[in-house]
Amino acid sequence: MPWISALASLVRRPVRALIRAWVEVRLIEPDPASLGLSPTAMTIYVLPHPALTDRLLLETLCARSELPEPNQPLSEQQPALSRCVSLPGRRRKAQAPFLGYLEWLHGHPEQDLELLPVSVFWGRAPGKRFGFWSLITADDWGLTGRLRRALAVLVHGRSVEVHFGAPLSLRALIERRPDALTNRKVARLLRVHFRRQRTRVLGPDLSHRRTLIDGVVASPTVREAIAETAESEGRQVSRVKARARRYGREIASNMTYPVLRLLDGLLERLWTRLYDGVDVEGIEAVKALAGDHTLVYVPCHRSHIDYLLLSYVLFHEGLMPPHIAAGRNLNMPVIGPLLRRGGAFFMRRSFKGNRLYRAVFQEYLARLLSRGHPLEYFIEGGRSRSGRLLDPRPGMLAMTLRAHVRGVKTRGHSGKLAFIPVAIGYERVIESDSYRAELAGKPKRRETPLGLLRVFGRLRQPFGRVSVTIGAPLPLSSFLDAETPEWRHASDEDWQQRAVPRLGEELARRINAAVPLNAVNLVALVLLATPHRAIERDLLERQLELLVDLARSSAEAIGTDGSTPAQGLSGSPAEWIPHVESLGFIERRHQVLGELVLASPEQTSLLSWYRNNVLHHFALAGLVAFAFRNNVRFSEEELHALLAPGWPVLVRELYITPETELATALRATLDRLVDQGLLEVETRPAGDKASVPRWRRPSAGHAGREQLHLLGRLIQPSLERGYLLLASLLRLPSGSLTRDQLAEQSGLLAERLTLLSGLDAPEFFDRRLFAGLVTSLEADGWTWPDEDGRLCYGAELTATAERVNTLFDPALRHRLQQLAAPTSDAAPSPSSKAEAEASTATPPVDDA
Structure with missing residues (x-):
């Protein structure tokens, strides 16, 4: 009726004016110019649900981006077919709206229609299963739909995101079947797309924190741990259960959207003040997985800035920020509650001797993963003081693997969990001075709120740029299928003990491969x-x-x-x-x-x-x-x-x-x-086809x-460490030293070398580096432990060491061997005598 159209037009005008004046689109993804719309097909915009504000916002964006107008009819002959449609709500029995478009295609065989899905997010609030916030965020609360939309425009109008999907040819979906079946098929494909898009941006619904903790304490594994702890300690079950609930409150995060918005604003100002810019590479690989995979981000740990920076980048790229495993040392006054509401959950450095705490933490982690929440933790365990990637720690990886296997076996889901390696590169890290002091032997300073204030005092200093680079994602099920094919059916956990170290090494390699140069x-x-x-x-x-x-x-x-x-x-x-x-x-x-x-x-x-x-x-x-x-x-x-x-x-x-x-x-x-x-x-030589090509260094x-x-000097410190370790091992008979003794003695020799050389390089004699070298020798079969845990070696290692000696010039070789000698007055071997003479003689004349 004409009066209905006039009334609709009367309502649309002030709402459109409000949107133009008030609404600010923070993110449009992908860029409209890169959508790749067909120049011959007509574009039909598809919204996930009927909403006047979404339609009017789309009209405004299309006008600004020179996209086809959505408020025009498909043709003058069929004005009822609009170029913008929406799927019916889940509680409505109305069928999908594509029957008329299918009939139009039958009548115009030379034409095509492209369906372009459009998701509009008014704010980035993840849904809460309980609480007042659902009044604003729940899309399926029919009684408050219009009120919710009005509140969303007013509250979140300055933080709107628009996500375009890939264009979908409607003619390509027409098959030899009734139009009614094709209509339902198209609607089903679009609903899957919108659901994945929503999951990628908002993540799954967040349980109320108290409800989640109650579920953790009531789980079978935690109840079993409660009973065993009560029996072993001679305490009442009710008291141990209360302790388990306290552990849950100590661990669990309490992510809230207002705090996410607050942190977003604070961090944006911090990066603007602190860095010249933040460079992001490889984020598209994450977006491709986020809709239907549970994501576990595993960044390198260079600074306390790491987890703040990664959450900020993900939020601004239209992805749900992860729940972050943080050390309990960060659960300090003021800072701890803020981090907890930003998604941090806190863990103790060690679970040793506390089976109840381990059970509570494992169950909490498993519930986060089973519901599809993205996670973030550092496989190194702590920040790297030397700048190297530290050896992966097995704890969180093992718990993630067990939770994944339990989900695959008990819930029967497909196991779509992917690790996302992340390399973060700084041109200047805030903790430089403290790292240097700690490597030199000073104790680590305890984190306090006052320490944070000291950081703010450095904001005027230059820190250059910072980069976040995403490495090659690692789907966990595919990795396990390749490494331990029996994992889907094995009842024992022996395969897990083999898989976890391999998983850690693979993730470490992928992180290092992504580290950028600056x-x-x-x-x-x-x-x-x-x-x-x-x-x-x-x-x-x-x-x-x-x-x-x-x-x-x-x-x-x-x-x-x-x-x-x-x-x-x-x-x-x-x-x-x-x-x-x-x-x-x-x-x-x-x-x-x-x-x-x-x-x-x-x-x-x-x-x-x-x-x-x-x-x-x-x-x-x-x-x-x-x-x-x-x-x-x-x-x-x-x-x-x-x-x-x-x-x-x-x-x-x-x-x-x-x-x-x-x-x-x-x-x-x-x-x-x-x-x-x-x-x-x-x-x-001319005519000598059998001669072997040789490479030579240039003349002097x-x-x-x-x-x-x-x-060549880039790798010299690593080679010198290996030489000192071999010299320490081979100067004594096989079976003389344990792993720890060899690493300790080698570290002491390296420290002595730096002091005698006048160098201030405490990272050169880091004991963890030598412990890793000892492990590598054993992994490659050069050494093996005897019954008493002492390292044995054979003649092959001795012969190889003699051959590798030729890498070093006589002077350096003699110096390293003298350093590793058991006593200062020990008689040198004939070879070391010759090397000593060579080191004091006139250097050989270089080839011309």
Whole structure:
């Protein structure tokens, strides 16, 4: 009727004016220009439910983005067919609205219609199963639908998100079946899309915290732990049950949307003040999984900023922020409640000896995963003080794996859980000074609210840029199918003990593969490779270009879609050097003969943290370059025989993921070094087809010789640590030392070496590095424990160590061997005597 149309128009005008004046769209995804709409098909917008505000907002956006207008009829002959439709509500019995469009297609065989799903989110409030907030967020509360929408416009009008789906050809869905069946099929496909989109953005509904804790305490596993604890301690069951409930309150998060909005605003101001920018790479891989996978984010742990930064990035990219496992030390006054309402759940550092606490925590974690909530935890356990990726801790991984297996077996779901490795790179980390002090032996400072105030005092200092890079996601079921195929049917847990360490190593490799390069860690790599932490500026620039070229061309530069660690780099070496100086890491001195770049002892100690972030990207190139330091030429077979024994140990120490076998990667590395002018290929004699090609280092006057030497020094500290460990092991008979004794003695020798060398490098003698090397030797079969736990070795290790000795020049080899000698007056072996004489003699004349 005409009067109904006039009344509708009268209502639409003020609402449209309100939306234009008040509503601000925070995120439109994807960009309308990238939707790829067909130029020949007509676009039909599809909304998940009838809502006037959504339709009017869509009209406004389409006008701004030059998209087809949604308020026009399909054709003048059929004005009832609008170019914007909505699916009926779940409580309505009305059928899907596509029958008229199907009939139109039958009458116009040369035409097509593209369905474009559009999801509009007024705010990002995850649903609560109980509470007043459902009045505003529950889409299926029919009695308050209009009131809810009006409140949403007023309350969340400044934080609206619009998500477009992939265009769907309606003609392609027409099959030889009645239109009624096609109509239902199209509606079903769209409902699945809208449900996944909602899950991706809002996550599953949040249980009321008290209800969740009650469910955890009432679960069979926790009830069993309560009964056993009561019996073992001789206490009443009711008291132990109350303790379990206290544990639940101590652990459980209480995520609330107002706090998420508050943190979003605070963090946005913090990043603007603290950093020059936040770079995000690889987020599309997460968005592709978020709709139908439970996501577990596993970032590297470089700083307390990590979890705040990742949640902020996910929120701004249209993804649900995760529940974050935080140490109980952060549950401090003021800060703890704020973090808890932002999604943090707190855990003790150790569960040892407390079966009840373990049962409560495991059940809480399992319930979060079973309901599809995204999680975040750090597999390293704590922040890295040395800048390296720490060895993965098995605790959270094992609990996640058990919860996943329980869900697959008891609930029968498909097991769509994926780990998301995340690498976070800082140009300057807030905790630099405290890390340096802790590595030097000072105790870790306890976190307090006053400590947070000290951080705010540093906001005026420059911190450069920060990057968040998503690594290759790891679906857990696929990983288990490949590693332990029996996991779906095995009743024992022996396979879990094998799977968890492998899972941790795989995730660590994927995190390290995603670590980005930046100006600071590149300058640190080069400057710390110089003997006196000083270098000519032009040589520094050439070496920086070399590292970037190697990272971009290396077959081991792992990333999604062919990306490399250097893909986020901008600018040139000439711009990076003054930028690093502005951050306080280096000094520049202008001289008549050319500018010098230097680092003080304090700056050197700080730079080692940033070098260790990315050293793994250049491990093989550095190892090859180091081999030519004391050897003029190699054939490919000779070089492979020399490097093959130690390469697996280095791979495990630095969590490297080679894409190819060593022989293939070695040849590619040699070719790249030749292309860069760092190595030369000796030509074959004329007519000698049987001769083997050999690679040689450039002559002493060649510009590439110095660059090759600097590249080799990148990996020298790792090789020296391995040499000291082998020297400590082999100087005594087999079966003399335990794992801990060997790691401890090697660490002491490394500390002595740094002191005698006058270097301030406490990360060089980190005991955890030597413990990892001992584990690698045992994993590769070089050593094995006897009945008393002492390490045994055979003649093969001795022979290999003798062969590897040729990597080091006689002077360095003699120094390391003397350092590892059992007593200062011990008689040196004949070989060490010869090396001592060689080290004091005139150095050999280099080949011309």
